[in-house]
Amino acid sequence: MGYGELQQRIDRKLGTVGRRIGQPFSVYRCGTAGDFPGDWQYLGDVNAFHHRIPLAKNEVAVERGDILYNLYVDAGQYLLGDIFICSDLPFVPGSYYGTGATILPNTLQMNAFVLAAHMPARIPLACRVDRRCQVRRPSVAPKTLSDGSPYWDETAENDQPLVLSGGSYAFAAAGSGPGSWIPVGLQSVTRRSDYPLAKEPGIVRTIAWLAYLPPLPGYEASEGDALLMEDGSRYVMLGSFNQEVGVVGSQIVCDRKISQTA
Numbered sequence: 001m002g003y004g005e006l007q008q009r010i011d012r013k014l015g016t017v018g019r020r021i022g023q024p025f026s027v028y029r030c031g032t033a034g035d036f037p038g039d040w041q042y043l044g045d046v047n048a049f050h051h052r053i054p055l056a057k058n059e060v061a062v063e064r065g066d067i068l069y070n071l072y073v074d075a076g077q078y079l080l081g082d083i084f085i086c087s088d089l090p091f092v093p094g095s096y097y098g099t100g101a102t103i104l105p106n107t108l109q110m111n112a113f114v115l116a117a118h119m120p121a122r123i124p125l126a127c128r129v130d131r132r133c134q135v136r137r138p139s140v141a142p143k144t145l146s147d148g149s150p151y152w153d154e155t156a157e158n159d160q161p162l163v164l165s166g167g168s169y170a171f172a173a174a175g176s177g178p179g180s181w182i183p184v185g186l187q188s189v190t191r192r193s194d195y196p197l198a199k200e201p202g203i204v205r206t207i208a209w210l211a212y213l214p215p216l217p218g219y220e221a222s223e224g225d226a227l228l229m230e231d232g233s234r235y236v237m238l239g240s241f242n243q244e245v246g247v248v249g250s251q252i253v254c255d256r257k258i259s260q261t262a
Helices: 001-021
Strands: 023-028 041-052 069-073 083-085 110-118 126-130 133-138 161-164 168-171 182-188 211-215 227-228 234-243 248-259
Touching: 001 041, 001 069, 069 110, 110 182, 126 182, 126 211, 182 227, 211 234
Parallel strands: none
Antiparallel strands: 023 041, 023 083, 041 069, 069 126, 083 110, 110 126, 133 161, 133 182, 133 227, 161 168, 182 211, 211 248, 227 234, 234 248
16 A cells, blocks of 8 residues: 555545534635635535644744644645635534634634645644735835825835735735735734833833745745734734745744734
8 A cells, every 4th residue: 555545545534533523614725816715716615623733743944833733634635725714603502613612703813724734644734824914015116196206105005915816916016906815824922032122111022923824826925025904903024934845835923013903
């Protein structure tokens, strides 16, 4: 028996576990245009079970750069980058465990996972994504004002929005409008050791934020790119590690520039 046949048997067994004890998920694959998830390709529904695992046992380059889970599902029918969104119904004891049990009502967040690794003789790995964002990149040219003079505008309106078109992501012209909504995972980490104002009373240490982006065709996360969340908060990438083997996706260290407004 080769490793391919062995992994197929493993996948089928994991699928049985998912069907027995997992919640229902709707599965999506990157589409040709528009926003996640409505404009992405819907692949159907499946039950899957997940639990978090130690980072030390995985092929990741950035410690705590994402939240990793074993994903108990028959992954033989899916590709890296496919996204599982929990579709469980509102909480009913003994029947459903959606809103009210695993997620709060009226939230902008979601209970979703990206298939990030499907290696032979292993349980598939998933990375959590829990909200949506738009990606913006600073303009490469100054904005022209009404009097014809150039002006370097730092607001989001003059950034280049990342847009999905023709099955690939690319930056549109600065000021051309909003970008496409994409999934992202976000978490804070231990406060850094430096103080903005040393020894000033009441000054707390700054927080580092870590983001995870799934593999997006045509786009590679880069320093200086900004993540604009649905709640109005804005995060600027300080560094990004884009991994296309092992656990795929972009593991990003961010600095928060604007707090949430919604």
